[in-house]
Amino acid sequence: MRLRSRHLVAIASLEPDEVELILDTAESFAEVGTREIKKVPTLRGKTVVNFFVEPSTRTRSSFELAEKRLSADAVNFSANSSSFVKGETLLDTARNLEAMVPDFIVIRHSEAGAPHFLARHSSCSIINAGDGAHEHPTQALLDAFTIRRRRPLRGLRVTIVGDILHSRVARSNILLLSKMGAQVTVCGPPSLMPPRIEALGCSATHDVDRSIEGADVVMALRLQLERMTRGYLPSLREYAKLYGLDSRRMQRAAPDAIVMHPGPMNRGVEITGDVADGERSVILEQVTNGVAVRMAVLYLLAGEVEREAAA
Numbered sequence: 001m002r003l004r005s006r007h008l009v010a011i012a013s014l015e016p017d018e019v020e021l022i023l024d025t026a027e028s029f030a031e032v033g034t035r036e037i038k039k040v041p042t043l044r045g046k047t048v049v050n051f052f053v054e055p056s057t058r059t060r061s062s063f064e065l066a067e068k069r070l071s072a073d074a075v076n077f078s079a080n081s082s083s084f085v086k087g088e089t090l091l092d093t094a095r096n097l098e099a100m101v102p103d104f105i106v107i108r109h110s111e112a113g114a115p116h117f118l119a120r121h122s123s124c125s126i127i128n129a130g131d132g133a134h135e136h137p138t139q140a141l142l143d144a145f146t147i148r149r150r151r152p153l154r155g156l157r158v159t160i161v162g163d164i165l166h167s168r169v170a171r172s173n174i175l176l177l178s179k180m181g182a183q184v185t186v187c188g189p190p191s192l193m194p195p196r197i198e199a200l201g202c203s204a205t206h207d208v209d210r211s212i213e214g215a216d217v218v219m220a221l222r223l224q225l226e227r228m229t230r231g232y233l234p235s236l237r238e239y240a241k242l243y244g245l246d247s248r249r250m251q252r253a254a255p256d257a258i259v260m261h262p263g264p265m266n267r268g269v270e271i272t273g274d275v276a277d278g279e280r281s282v283i284l285e286q287v288t289n290g291v292a293v294r295m296a297v298l299y300l301l302a303g304e305v306e307r308e309a310a311a
C-alpha cells in the first residue's frame, strides 16, 4: 500500500485507503515522540522549505518538529522575510525555491489554490499547510488520528460548530470524515455558513443545540476575524451566547463525547474555558498528534518520490 501522489494538496484527492495508510503510519511515529531520544534518521539528507505566507505558529512549529524528528534539513521562509511583500509573483518565488533543490515545500498561503499552483510548477513534493478558506489537509488528518485513537470513525456523529464559511479546517474535515464513514453536521450562523456546503458530504443547520444532540465529537472552530471583511456578526458577545460551546450545551452530546478545537482558541467566544480545559477536551492531544501525523505524511511522500525516480 502506498500514496498515489507525491504531493498532499487536498483531502479531496485522497482515497480512504490512503487516509488509513497515513493514520496507521502516524501510529508508529507517535511512538517515536514518547522516546527519550525523539529522532529517527528516516529523512537524513532531505531538504524541506517551510514557506509560510500567512501567520502561523502552531502549524509551522509542528511541521518543523516533524522534520527535525525525521532528521531532515529545514529552512523557513515566512511572510515577513519573503520577497512577496516586495512584489515578487508566486511563480517567481516558486522558481527561486525550486532552484534551491528542496525535496519538499510545505506551503501556507492566504490564497486558495496556491499549493496546487506550486505542485504544477515544481519537481519536489508540495504539502499544503492551509490555503485560504480552501483546505488544511494535515489538520484534518491529525483530527481524524486523534478521534480514531478513541473510537472508530465509521458511523461516528461529528458536529462542527462555528465559522464554517472561512474555515479550511471545516472543509478538510468534512471531506475526510465523510470519506471514512462518519456522519458530519456543520452548524453556524447563516452569515458564516457557505451556500451548498452539504455538497461536500455533510448536513448543515443553524440550530446549535439540535446539532450537538447525541454527537460523539464536537469540534469548535475559531471565528476568523481577520478574514471578515464586512459585518458578519452583530457582536462577539451575541455569538458566544448563541453559538459558543459551553458546559450546558455539551450536556446534549453523547455521554462520552469528546471536544476538539484546531486552535488558536478565542476563549469565551467559540468555547468557554471550562469546556476547553475539561475532561472531555482532547485539544492538546490534537497538538501532540499533529507532529506524528506530519512525520507520516513526509515519510510516505518521500517514498513516492523515490518510486517515481526509480521508474
Ligand code: NCD
Pocket (backbone or CB within 6 Å): 058, 059, 130, 136, 139, 168, 169, 221, 222, 224, 262, 263, 264
Ligand atoms: C487553523 C488554520 O490556520 O486554518 N489553525 C491551525 O492550523 N492551527 C484554524 C484557525 O486559524 O482558526
